[in-house]
Amino acid sequence: MASNDGVSGVTTRIMGILGYPLAHSLSPxxxxxxxxxxxxxxxxxxxVVTPENIKIAVNSLVALGVCGVNVTIPHKERVVPLLDELDSDAERIGAVNTIVIKxxxxxxxxxxAKGFGNAFAEEVGYSLEGRRVMLFGAGGAARAVLAELITEGVRDLVVVVRxxxxxxxxxxxxxxxxQDGRVKVAVxxxxxxxxxxxxxxxxxxxxxxxxxxxxxxxIPSGFVTSKMVVYDLIYNPPTTPLLDEAKRVGAIAINGLGMLVHQGALAFQLWTGERAPKNVMRESLLRALEGIKHHP
Known part of the structure; x- marks a missing residue:
């Protein structure tokens, strides 16, 4: 599905992102x-779709000629029952971040999930298998990360929630x-x-x-040590109080930009059937973040 400019007959495919708020999003x-x-x-x-309007928005995608969308906070779990079909990963995770309209x-x-796993391997340089991991959160993004941690075979996992x-x-x-007992999980x-x-x-x-x-x-003062890898899925702003603390004590501090690129590349391929230009995507994000830094 696409829009027609009415003059040349050329059609433009419409994609987008559903979320609230979206001021921080650099996906466009x-x-x-x-x-x-x-x-x-x-x-x-x-x-920009508020929680009370998510059902209306999703049900309108076909009529509006939209070809595909990403889904972000706070809708990743809310959209699941509104869809016609789920792929195996989305069904297992119970959250959706990409919708294809076909x-x-x-x-x-x-x-x-795969976006996080690919980014972690690329940026940290080692596997999560056998590692002790602590995960903050229980929303859609946390569900995806948890699924990937289980798949990769972490040894001990503590999930920290409100x-x-x-x-x-x-x-x-x-x-x-x-239920094979290889992953020990505490909440x-x-x-x-x-x-x-x-x-x-x-x-x-x-x-x-x-x-x-x-x-x-x-986290309380003194919790992060220099031996940790601290990974914050937030990418805008490019640093957070958690990452600042990690840097202060000499830990490896990584924001969510790499995950954004990798999950975005997978979504791009689902929508277009083409291989995503990940280097172009990364560079566009870095330029945008640099502009935000100089013009807040």
Whole structure:
């Protein structure tokens, strides 16, 4: 599906992103750069959709001629029952970040899980297999990261959440077909971080805390050590209080830009059937972030 300019007969494929808020999102910058570099006649737009309007928005995609969308905070789980079909990863994870519209049917995918795994391997340089990992969050992004951690065979995993019941339910869902005992998982609240809890090899923030300047740091003073890898899925701003603390103590600090590129590349291929120009996508994001830094 596409729009016609009414003059030349040339059609432009419409893509976009559904989320709320979207001021921080650089997905339009990244995907429009990719379309331009590959010569694909398409445009990618932000669609600001509040939670109460998500059903209306999803149900309108076909009528509006949209070919595909990404889905971000807070809709990744909400859209699942609104779709016609889910791929195996999206069904297992219970969250969707990419929708493909084909023959008037809405098909949900999750490229976050593989996007995180690919980015971590590229940026850190080693596998997550056998590592002790702590994951913050229980939303759509956290579900995808948790699924990838289980797939990669982490040794010990602590999921830290605000609501214990929600975190426990998420872990139960994703461990349903992984009852071989190789992955040891515990669920804790953030208050437990103040106790003498074992430090992980890898600490991952999959919450939205850190998006805003006034957001608090999620960890008590002294929790991060120089031996850790600290990975925050937030990419805009490019640093967060958690990453600042990691840098202060000499830990490896990584933001979510690499994950954005890798999950975006997978979505691009689903929409277009073409290989994504990842270097172009990354460079467009770096230029945009540099511009934001100089013109906040």
């Amino acid at each position: 910058v990244m995907h429009n750069a990719a379309f331009s570099a590959t010569g694909i006649n398409a445009c990618y737009a932000p669609f 023959d008037s049917r809405l098909i949900g995918y999750n490229t976050d 609501e214990l019941e929600r975190g426990t339910a998420m872990v139960k869902d994703l461990l349903a077909d992984k 804790q609240t953030f208050e437990a971080l103040h106790a003498d809890i074992q430090r992980p090899d890898v600490l991952i923030n999959a919450t939205s805390v850190g998006l805003l300047p006034q957001d608090p740091i999620l």
